[in-house]
Amino acid sequence: MKAYQANILFTPTPERFEMLEHGYVVVGDDGNVVGAFASLPDEYKSIELVDYGNQILIPAMNDLHVHAPQYRNLGIAMDMELLPWLNTYTFPEESKYRDIKYAERMYRRFVRDLWKLGTMRAAIFATIHPEASCLLADLLNEAGMGGLVGLVGMDRNSPETLSNTVEEAVRGTLRVLNHTASMPLVSAIVTPRFVPSCTPEMMTALGRLANDNHLPVQSHLSENQSEIAWVKELEPESSCYGDAYRRYGMFGQTPTLMAHCCYTEGEEFELMRKNHVFAVHCPTSNCNLGSGIAPIRRFMNAGIPVALGSDVSAGSGFSIFRVIHYTLQMSKMKWVHGAHKEAFLSLSEAFWLATKSGGSFFGKVGSFEPGYAFDALVIDDSDLNFDNYTLQHRLERYVYLGDDRQLKHRFCQGKEIQAPKI
């Protein structure tokens, strides 16, 4: 058992920060939080105490949508919208991951960058390649970080160099699942790329795979209007894009992440609510590809679970703090364009999305309440805190102005995580 002393902020509920100035988090030997306290209870006075002085201690970031094999394209190629962007830039890059040497070089950097920006757990799209996908799981596991690795199924409207058969997709996913069986924080996730890339046979098989093995599912939903029109053509029997996943058992039948949801409304909205499907909000990506802005406030009001994603490389960086910033900004854009009808998000709400809400997909993750995994970041903001800001303002300034330089310690499931080697 260990106690950490620092200025502690976390969000048990979205509405406000729980703040403990010079407070304590006690962590058990299992890496879970025993409790967060304003002053250290007597019973813990004899345990080891780590004193972080005036630094800030918060839950670590969770990235619920990121494409590891797009690492090289980060920060380039943002002059097209989704569908031509995929064909021109993304598919050719992902095709390279059949080369395990190339995959290793890039995946090492990918894991290092997640770490660097304070993301301790991620739901990740890999590629169709089983060997590279298992390697990615290894790298996360060796680092001590958490994640779900998705071997991607895609068997139509995809280049020959980046297509698999139904059998390959199912076997590849099971291979990742078996490969990660002994890893404490890494597992597999069923990953149909998106409806346009998957034949009904692929969807049927992946849906069965998810349901038979109680595996979570991740995919893309209603990101872009051309994409939505295309899905309508490809799946005329589905009443909406989301229904095309539901029909195959991949829309909440097991825990499900759907990235984007920029245009989700009506029946799709209802389906997400009823089936408790996560909307993964990726505002930096949505701005870079000119996709649109998801109605996050409406999702939250309706009880649809929401998480945040970097969506690298359509998203232009790994920082979930930056995504928090964009979440706030884009909620204000929705607010001004919607004649102020729906309130924009507060900092605590966006922070909650990045921590406790997103973290819930991995279990009890993203808070310092008892029983939660101690996933945490220690922030030395002394360069930003030159004028006695309040604790909440200090965190706010870090979100808007900080970067990896202020992140001094990173914990995942109670263990301090050192920089992964590249």
Add this chain to the structure above:
Amino acid sequence: MKAYQANILFTPTPERFEMLEHGYVVVGDDGNVVGAFASLPDEYKSIELVDYGNQILIPAMNDLHVHAPQYRNLGIAMDMELLPWLNTYTFPEESKYRDIKYAERMYRRFVRDLWKLGTMRAAIFATIHPEASCLLADLLNEAGMGGLVGLVGMDRNSPETLSNTVEEAVRGTLRVLNHTASMPLVSAIVTPRFVPSCTPEMMTALGRLANDNHLPVQSHLSENQSEIAWVKELEPESSCYGDAYRRYGMFGQTPTLMAHCCYTEGEEFELMRKNHVFAVHCPTSNCNLGSGIAPIRRFMNAGIPVALGSDVSAGSGFSIFRVIHYTLQMSKMKWVHGAHKEAFLSLSEAFWLATKSGGSFFGKVGSFEPGYAFDALVIDDSDLNFDNYTLQHRLERYVYLGDDRQLKHRFCQGKEIQAPKI
């Protein structure tokens, strides 16, 4: 005379980058560019050569709208829209600048941060306080950086602690003008805060001051719909918000910067075009305050000059590179919401706005064409360039992923600028 060897990019026109891999910029003793060359002409073979190897050399950034006395509020207090934001957070902070010690402490940091993020020239709102405004000019001048310092006129709808009389505003501006008379790169700019803060007497006097002394003018325009409605009430004789400046001689009669212009259309649009009034685009600010998005493509198509501004502290950082990023993203948001009618901006266009277009307000600034001031940044992007990116992709990655760490040298008017002391 001196020559600089590096990978050179600049934008003589918005449509494309001029790129010289391992090229040369020759700079005269006056600090102006003699020429940029793919290989060094024989006549310059004997001059001193500075070899920046594989680094990138680009024109420095220009920030055409920034509030120096809002420095402390950077990264906090973004839970309100413009008018309540001014009253709650901004006016109380600016009132502190009557204390010259406080002003010095903050203005030193302000100048250092401009420098740090690669901005070599800025059009700056100061406060109503002449002493602090002159100090700000001194600090810029001592650093060797360029700028226009605006002593702010505001005599209505402002707190008592932050109001001046017409005479104080005129005298104060003249004091800054005289104080900067011998400074090579710093001067004064006439600065009515915005129409709601200025009585007709204030507007009349400042307009006269600008026209009599051929001084440039800066103010705010059509940022927010409540503000526009308020101006309509306050100035019923004006046909539009812009006309309220024009009537007092401050809408292009001398060189004029108008920040925001989110809702400029119709007659105001025409007035800006005819009078060559600059629209200063501040997209990070507009997102943070939920203001709206200016129609930059339409401005550019019509020949309305456009520059970029950080608008600290409604804008949440000093980086004009970040503003380039947002300019691209917000042009894509306009594009998707406008049914793809107007093309979104390209990287070279947004870069041109930040360099040559914005720089033109200071003279021949923002390009490496002959006769332009050598305002430049040297970028060591070796940590970002791990896979042989093209030169343009290297710059693009710097814009999206880089920060002050990659900026190795900064030049203003031919002189290398060292970190200003804080």
